[in-house]
Amino acid sequence: MTNKKKLLPIIIFLLSAIFNNSYSQTIPESAREKYVMGITLRDQAKNVSDYDLPIAKFKDAIALAPSWADAYKELGLTFELAGQFDNAISYLNKYLTFNPSAEDRRKAQDEIYIIKAKVEKEIAEKEIAKKNKIKGQWYRNDNYPRETVTSYFGYNLLIHEDGTIKLYMNKGINWTYTEEETSEIFQCTPHGAGYRCNYYRRGDSQFPDLKSEAIINVIENGTVLEVHRPFLVPSNDPYLNKYLKEGTYSQSYSTGWVIVGSVFYLCRMK
Secondary structure: OOOOHHHHHHHHHHHHHHHHHHHOOOOHHHHHHHHHHHHHHOOOOHHHHHHHHHHHHHHHHHHHOOEEEEHHHHHHHHHHHHHHHHHHHHHHHHHHHHHOOOOHHHHHHHHHHHHHHHHHHHHHHHHOOOOOOOOEEEOOOOOOOOOOOOOOOEEEEEEEEOEEEEEEEEEOOOOOOOOOOOOEEEEEEEEOOOEEEEEEEEOOOOOOOEEEEEEEEEEEOOEEEEEEEEEEOOOOOOOOOHHHHHHHOEEEEEEEEEEEEEEEEEEEOO
8 A cells, every 4th residue: 555545544544534523613601591592492392383483593593694504404404393384494405505525414305205295294284174164064154143043044165085076956954855866066176275166057847057167265364154156047038237237257157047146145054
């Protein structure tokens, strides 16, 4: 072995020591103080609100040492414990950016994947809770927000096994009709604070089948559904202009028929 080869490990060791020493000296003592305080306070946390203070301490440390990778990692892990998953992912990614050769890089990256799984689970649970909150029996109240009921149409909102949400209208306060018997069906998917629906109204001897779209907004803390849906009006109906004036929109449907947008309210059966 040549002298150069013998010296190479020593040179690498010395350069590493110099680098590590230089790196540690770039961290102000004030930043390390905030960092240690953050870890201490996090270890003492007993509930979610207790993480606010260690989060603030880690942020202070980062403000004093903006390139300190470890502070980003600990802040990310603290956000995860606090249930703030988007922030947790953001700061763990910053940790990997500031320390791309970190020995625990694999562990940190896997932790990001774990948090993403938690996010998906949280979204799914919220959607299930949202669905369960609105399923059940409703009645139409054309005088909402007054309690006087003038329209005795019952609606049954069901959640099928495949997760499909359907709202069925039944004539009268009667929820025993099957899907084949009901005259009005809303097939809904989540949209904002409510649902966007494929709307179908079964035709009869007077009206043709109607297929269109509808929107259902969930209001009053889930106790009222604001339903925006179309209805058909004969183009020769003497009250057509009145409907057009009061409606939310209008469009031609087929020969002799006009679609007019309408709004009505469903109130939870007590």
